[in-house]
Amino acid sequence: MVILTIIVNCIFMTYPSNKTPGGNVTETVFTAIYTVEFLVKITARGFVLTEFTYLRDPWNWLDCGVIAIAYLTMVIKTLGNLSALRTFRVLRALKTVAVVPGLKTIVGALLVAVVRLRDVMILTSFVLSIFALIGMQLYMGNLRNHCVRKWPENSTNEEYSEYVDNKEL
Structure with missing residues (x-):
């Protein structure tokens, strides 16, 4: 119950x-x-x-x-x-x-494994942080607005809002 x-x-x-x-x-x-x-x-x-x-x-x-x-x-x-x-x-x-x-046994084993893998998780997060910083420095600003279509100068705000709302132009 x-x-x-x-x-x-x-x-x-x-x-x-x-x-x-x-x-x-x-x-x-x-x-x-x-x-x-x-x-x-x-x-x-x-x-x-x-x-x-x-x-x-x-x-x-x-x-x-x-x-x-x-x-x-x-x-x-x-x-x-x-x-x-x-x-x-x-x-x-x-x-x-x-x-x-049965769940008590499984969760208990998982908790023991997490405690034993603590050092590995710390090292992995440290390495991932380093590579994330390197990636941020390498690609800084290079991918900005590359998947967005540039609008012509003579388009109106109404046409832009229709595009954003997935309405036909």
């Missing part, structure tokens, strides 16, 4: 926020569902004191953080428009990792 909720939530997140069916009600409903799941897990396992409690599992840290960010965006939305925090809604899709055991 939790996976189905996450999938439906991901489908609703693909809609633009002002065109979502039901407006912001869907976001509130999914946040409430995740909160109920959070409270049920805490009731069943405890919060932090014993060995197998809720916060002893790092994947539950992610769930707790997603819920906290959801409530934070709701509070900030009432204070003003700070849409940058809405990008953190994407983290809700990562809740599937905590639900499917």
Whole structure:
């Protein structure tokens, strides 16, 4: 049931926020569902004191953080428009990792690989930056306006706007 909720939530997140069916009600409903799941897990396992409690599992840290960010965006939305925090809604899709055991293994292996490849990624980004700077110096201004047709001197602004709007001249 939790996976189905996450999938439906991901489908609703693909809609633009002002065109979502039901407006912001869907976001509130999914946040409430995740909160109920959070409270049920805490009731069943405890919060932090014993060995197998809720916060002893790092994947539950992610769930707790997603819920906290959801409530934070709701509070900030009432204070003003700070849409940058809405990008953190994407983290809700990562809740599937905590639900499917096979995904935990795969993501854990990926995280270990990324940590081991850290030096390689730093070296690669350094080399790419050097070649990007060389390319900028070599081609500086040479390719500007080469794919744009030059307009005759006697053309009007209306003809130009028709061309830009893909209308016939």
